Ligand SMILES: Nc1ncnc2c1ncn2[C@@H]1O[C@H](COP(=O)(O)OP(=O)(O)OP(=O)(O)O)[C@@H](O)[C@H]1O
């Protein structure tokens with residue numbers, strides 16, 4: 384990579400000093416310093432709720448800071464707005480998506496900056512520009528698709544494309560790979576390398592150590608809204624970073640989960656979904672074991688478990704829960720049959736953002752006798768149970784009366800997880816369980832799964848993160864193009880074998 388000898392002498396691209404931001408009851412940022420150099424990728428690292436997204440919102444002009452100074456390209460900036468930020472080349476990709484669902488990808492890309500002259504929109508030019516940008520990024524994304532018809536991975540690609548339209552001097556990525564798989568992640572990393580060569584500075588938020596290792600020049604660790612330390616990535620170890628982040632030592636390995644497969648609790652025969660995303664699938668999951676499902680984005684793995692829970696229309700085939708055919712699955716009935724589902728998309732699926740965390744976490748228990756007597760909700764019982772569960776998941780801040788909307792992204796995920804802990808269930812479907820949650824919470828989730836299988840539940844984990852699904856599962860199915868192509872267990876369950884089955888099926892698909 385080229386290095387520019389002038390870089391050392393020019394000041395930092397971004398220089399924040401003493402930035403504070405207070406929300407009602409929470410000091411989200413407490414006199415934080417940060418500088419980002421040109422051509423540098425600077426990782427923000429911290430637990431859920433540490434203040435990473437808030438800091439990014441300050442840098443992008445969304446939240447005005449309560450105090451502190453802000454310099455960009457050597458100039459002091461006051462009263463930054465999102466429009467002004469864009470105009471000077473600060474381009475954010477947020478954790479929660481900002482696209483307008485009813486518009487197409489290209490309409491979203493050009494929203495507010497349409498090409499026009501004399502009041503005439505240059506539609507063709509915009510389409511060409513959008514396509515050229517998407518091609519350059521190497522994303523498999525069609526500019527004319529409506530955003531609400533896109534998968535989460537494709538929405539993420541559109542967000543990234545949108546951020547790169549126009550002149551960018553500082554690109555901000557808040558967990559950009561949370562819903563991308565290996566291939567798109569690879570493309571994104573190539574792009575990042577190109578941007579660095581062009582002297583673009585980057586702020587990057589991630590909970591994934593592998594990524595931090597691959598990308599970071601420097602890492603700034605935040606804890607409880609405070610700047611803890613800024614380190615050179617090359618000379619700091621994973622365990623050092625995690626210790627600075629949490630204030631304690633943590634074992635970074637996946638836990639060993641002893642698994643003893645019992646009777647079949649979920650059985651799927653010739654399942655085909657109405658939209659064709661899953662075709663003729665047969666598989667089963669047993670009590671006392673974790674069944675993994677791996678596959679590339681769009682392979683149908685999420686749709687498969689969503690269908691079992693009743694979120695995707697089934698066109699044919701049979702689902703059996705504990706031996707009994709389960710016809711026309713629907714979420715409410717699924718819970719009654721003992722089936723719980725944890726979605727990957729915590730915003731679109733079921734958090735009432737204006738309501739307290741307590742209510743959100745107990746949504747599924749409202750009909751249980753422990754919580755209601757003669758139809759009257761026993762608030763005390765509810766509060767005690769939910770408090771204990773949220774404490775186990777390390778909710779930050781640990782106040783269950785706050786609105787769910789005031790939580791950081793990872794803490795919203797914990798509320799979703801908390802829901803299923805409040806009730807007796809035997810089948811647990813996890814869709815991308817560790818997306819967006821910090822190292823400590825991840826271990827809590829894995830530990831939770833461990834306790835579930837020990838108690839004799841069947842756990843099904845759909846994950847795009849290969850190391851995770853390989854380490855957790857007792858048996859692993861690999862999906863491709865809506866079908867199950869391989870089942871691996873024991874010594875065959877290796878990264879090479881999973882990748883090989885992706886690959887061989889890619890080839891056959893292309894030849895066919
Ligand atoms: N709009 C808001 N209103 C009130 N409190 C907020 C708001 N946004 C964030 N907070 C609080 O500010 C703190 C920092 O949140 P932030 O979203 O910056 O965390 P984060 O480091 O991005 O976490 P995560 O890894 O979970 O995304 C948290 O305590 C959060 O509850």
Ligand SMILES: [Mg+2]
Pocket residue numbers: 435436437478557791792793
């Ligand atoms: Mg965040």
